[in-house]
Amino acid sequence: MMDILISILLLMGGALVLVGSIGLVKMPDFFMRLHGPTKATTLGMACLLFAAMAYFSQYGDGFTLKEILISLFLLITAPISGYMLIKSAIHHRIDSSEKTTGKENIEED
16 A cells, blocks of 8 residues: 555656646746746655655655655745745846736836
8 A cells, every 4th residue: 555655656746847847948938937846846846755755664764854854945945935036037127928927916116
């Protein structure tokens, strides 16, 4: 049963990382391009780390704290860094495509 759970987590994690990477390459502008690494890739890495936790608790040396700390660090820092990149792009007035939504919510300095 644990092997099935680990396999599902690995497949989901790999698929989410792949979707995030494709989104990073294929999106038309910086604002849309940032969604891939901050959302899908972060969740994909969390799935891969949970799979590692499950594997090593079942077949390895037991439950370790390293994967939990890596997951927490990743889940906290990725959205914050994405937010800071967006704020910097707004400050530098980077152009966006016509498909980008939410441009009317940006406040002028």
